[in-house]
Amino acid sequence: MKTWLVLAVAALATGCVPVDRDPARDVIGVSAASDNTGDASADAAAQKLLAGKAGQICAVPGYDVAKKDVEPAEGNQRIVDWELRCAYYTHVSLF
Numbered sequence: 001m002k003t004w005l006v007l008a009v010a011a012l013a014t015g016c017v018p019v020d021r022d023p024a025r026d027v028i029g030v031s032a033a034s035d036n037t038g039d040a041s042a043d044a045a046a047q048k049l050l051a052g053k054a055g056q057i058c059a060v061p062g063y064d065v066a067k068k069d070v071e072p073a074e075g076n077q078r079i080v081d082w083e084l085r086c087a088y089y090t091h092v093s094l095f
Helices: 001-015 040-057
Strands: 025-037 063-072 077-088
Touching: 001 025, 025 040, 040 063
Parallel strands: none
Antiparallel strands: 025 077, 063 077
C-alpha cells in the first residue's frame, strides 16, 4: 500500500515540473518528392503527404509551419520541404 501511495504522489508531481524550451532547437523538418510539372494535383498530393507526416510527429496540439521551401531535384522531380514547430503542450495528464 505504501508503495502505491509513493508512486501516485510521484506521478502527480511529475506534471508540476516546469520544462524550459529553446526555440532555436525545436524545428523539425519533413519533406516529400513531387513532380516538377507545376500540376495542382501533384502539389495537393505533396501537401497532403507533408501534413500527414507532420501530424504523426506533432499529434495532439498540432503544429505551426515555420518555413516552406521547394528545391529542384534530378529528373522531373522537386523536393517540397517544410520546417515546423510542434505546438506547446499546456496540459499534462496521466489518463
